Amino acid sequence: MPLPPAAARRQPLHTRSLVMRGYRREDGLYDIEGQLTDTKTAPFETMDRGRIAPGEPLHGMWLRLTVDETMLIHDVEAASDHTPYAICPAAAANFKRLRGLRIGPGFTRAVRERVGGVAGCTHLREMLGQLATVAYQTIGGQSGGGSPELIGTCLAWAADGPVVRARYPEAAQEAAAAKPAAAD
Known part of the structure; x- marks a missing residue:
């Protein structure tokens, strides 16, 4: 259920x-x-x-x-x-x-x-x-x-998530590069 x-x-x-x-x-x-x-x-x-x-x-x-x-x-x-x-x-x-x-x-x-x-x-x-x-x-x-237009529309299609990394690696790389570096 x-x-x-x-x-x-x-x-x-x-x-x-x-x-x-x-x-x-x-x-x-x-x-x-x-x-x-x-x-x-x-x-x-x-x-x-x-x-x-x-x-x-x-x-x-x-x-x-x-x-x-x-x-x-x-x-x-x-x-x-x-x-x-x-x-x-x-x-x-x-x-x-x-x-x-x-x-x-x-x-x-x-x-x-x-x-x-x-x-x-x-x-x-x-x-x-x-x-x-x-x-x-x-x-x-x-x-x-699936299509690139779905990127960022839900948890599964998070730009830095596993679905986007697998299906659209270039978009995932762009999202990772645009992310600010974590503070130490």
């Missing part, structure tokens, strides 16, 4: 499911798709939909990024099948504003500029970070995964 045992008596209340998939298209592009579903275990009322039954999706949303090998976004499709408010699905069209962005440094900031706040949907925006990771794993996975 990955976590220590939980408290003895717990009542399940909410489930969020995220399913993300990466596909290579026959035209050479890649579709990176995500589906988010939120459900509750007890009935509750919403302003626009009325009563939501246990297990019925409160949120049911889809997002597809079409990208090339350089992580440039060629197209975006978004859909909101289940939302708590009638107005929510209108935000989906604004996600087309992400066309022309490149997934990489500055992506999160650029997403906020284009579909942040009232221009977008919190749930669809939240999926974008995960979809960016799936894009890297889908496209980078074609060659065994």
